[in-house]
Amino acid sequence: MRVLVVMDPIQQVNLKKDSTMAMLWAATRRGHQLSYALQQDLYIDQGKAFGLIAPLQVFEDYNHYYELGEKSAQSLADFDVILMRKDPPFDMNFVYTTYILEQAEREGAWIINKPQSLRDCNEKLFATQFPELQVPTLVTSQQSLIREFLHTHQDVIVKPLDGMGGTGIFRLTADGANIGSTLEMLSDNGKLPIMAQRYIPEIMDGDKRILMINGEPVPYCLARIPQNGETRGNLAAGGRGEARPLTENDRKIAEKIGPFLREKGLVFVGLDVIGNYVTEINVTSPTCIREIDDQFGTSIADDLFNVLEQGVSTKRNT
Template sequence: MRVLVVMDPIENVNLKKDSTMAMLWAAARRGHELGYALQQDLYIDQGRAMGLIAPLQVFENTAEYYQLGEKQQQSIASYDVVLMRKDPPFDMNFIYTTYILEQAEREGAWIINKPQSLRDCNEKLFATQFPQLQVPTLVSSQQSLIREFLQQHQDVIVKPLDGMGGTGIFRLNYQGVNIGSTLEMLTQNGSLPIMAQRYIPEIVDGDKRILMINGEPIPYCLARIPQNGEVRGNLAAGGLGEARPLTERDRQIAAEVGPFLREKGLIFVGLDVIGEYVTEINVTSPTCIREIDAQFGTSIADNLFDVLEAARS
């Protein structure tokens, strides 16, 4: 297959942790032809989705891990699969990119994940479609409603709807002294909705990332365990990553969410689970492949390409 990756600058990746590199290495091992583009390289010309696309070679276990050729104007739809792996922030530029990729989709390209679903499925809000799998959750910009929620549940996590890596997450106690200033900052003085969730004590045992491929779970997850008194388990916030087999409850959650992911064309997704509950459904650029592979000897990117090749054969 011809495989195009849209990603952040390849020279800046963290080789020890980057899931996109795992995907590219798997594609190269299988003999697929790789192309590389940044978000700003994509464009529409006379109604056709195009890109300034560079031929890409990738190499494992070496400091010289990639080689790029000269950029060429190419139709995005000339590629069989397009891996949309641009990290958040999910801003207007990201949305414009999904419109370009949607045009490529109409021309026959297969975008992983589906552009419309990248727009529709906000990683915090998408989880609210499964209230039976969540702790009590409120989404609002109104301080009065959030304060009522805090009084009811007494120990609450608040976070922005567009954050990643644990940024902007606060734990509030109903007797706290900084409630007003925290909510003013997060809601931008009542103009921006945020999410409030009842605190889940099981966070001390880890915030589990369950990777889903075409609606089916990988049998191991990565528990991201908060360190040094932190409330956040995110690896970017200093959490410790410990791979574990899925529990029976993890499998139940995956079975309930999986059909919705397939329906929406969300092929590679990360469910975030704390204790018994789903907190987020990550669709933009899920990670944790490398950590699970390293601890359990899996090859999750190969699992992904098994699905892609079977669908394109």
Template sequence: MRVLVVMDPIENVNLKKDTTMAMLWAASRRGHELGYVQQQDLYIDQGKAFGLIASLQVFENNKNYYQLGEKNKESIAAYDVVLMRKDPPFDMNFVYTTYILEQAEREGAWIINNPRSLRDCNEKLFATQFPELQVPTLVSSQDSLIREFITQHQDVIVKPLDGMGGMGIFRLSANGVNIGSTLEILTQNGQQPIMAQRYIPEIVDGDKRILMVNGEPIPYCLARIPQNGETRGNLAAGGRGEARPLTENDLKIARRIAPFLREKGLIFVGLDVIGDYVTEINVTSPTCVREIDAQFGTSIADTLFDVLEAGR
């Protein structure tokens, strides 16, 4: 196949941890032809989707892991599969990119994940479609409603709707002294909604990332365990990653959400589970492949390409 990747600058990846590189290595091992493009190099010309695309070779070598060719104008639909792996923030540039990729989809390209669903399925809000799988959750910009929620549940996590890697997450208690200033900053003085969730004590045992490929759970998750008194388990916030087999409850959660992922064309997804509860459904550029592979000898990117090859 011809495989195009839309990603952040390849020269800046964390080679030890980067999930996109695992995908590209798997594609290369299987003999697929790779193209590379950044978000700003995608465009529409006379109603057709194009990119200034460079040919890409990748090597499983820490000192020499990629080689790029010259950029050339090329139809995005000339590729069999497009891996949309641009990291958040989910800003307007990201939205515009999904419109360009949606045009490429109309021309026959297969975008992973579906660009319309990337727009529709906010990683925090998508999870609220499954209230039976969540702790009590409020989404609001109103100071009074959030304060009422904190008073009711006593111990609460608040976070922005567009963050990643644990950015902007705060733990507030009903008798805390910084509630006002925290809510002012997060809601931009009541102008922007945020999410508030009852604190889940099981976070001390890890925030589990369950990877889903075409609606099927990978049998192992990565528990991201907070360190040094942190509330957040995110690896980007210093959490320690420990791969574990899925529990029966993890599988139950995955089976409940799977049909919705398939329906929306969300082929590669990361569910975040703390204790028995879903907190987020990550659809933009889920990670943790490398850590699970290293600890359990899996090759999750190959599992993904099994699906992509069968689909084409």
């Protein structure tokens, strides 16, 4: 297959942790042809989607892990699969990129994940479509409503709707200090909605990342365990990653959400689960492949490419 990856600058990746590199290494092992673009390399000309695309070679060698060729203008529709792996922030530039990728999709390219669903499925708000799987959750820009919610539940997590890696997450208690200033900062003085969720004590046992491939769960998750008095388990916030087999409840959650992911063209997704509750559904550039692979000997990127190869083969034969 011809595979294009749209990602952050490849020279800046964390080789020990980067899930996109795991995908690129798997693609190379399987004989696929790789190309590379940054978000700003994509464009539309006369109604058609193009990119300034560089040929890419990757190597499983930490001292020499990639080589890029010269960029040239190419039609995005010429690629069998486009991996959209640009990290958040989910800003207007990201939205504009999904419009360009959506044009490529209309021309025949398969975008992982589907551009419209990247826009529609905000990683915090998407989870609210499954209230039976969530703790009490409130989304509002109104400080009075959040204070009432805090009075009811006493111990609450508040966070922005567009963060990643644990940024902007605060734990508030009903008798705590700085409630007003925290809410003012997160909501930009009441202009932006934010999310409040009842605190889940099981976070101390780990914030589990369950990876989903075409609506089916990988058999192991990564529990991200807070360290040094932190509330957040995110690896980017210093959490320790411990891979574990899925529990029966983890599988029930995956079984409930999986069909919705397939319906929306969300092929590679990360569910965040604390205790028995879903807190987020990550659709932009989910991570944790490397940590699970290292601890359990899996090859999650190969599982993903099994699905991609099958999908492209089916398309070619129809």
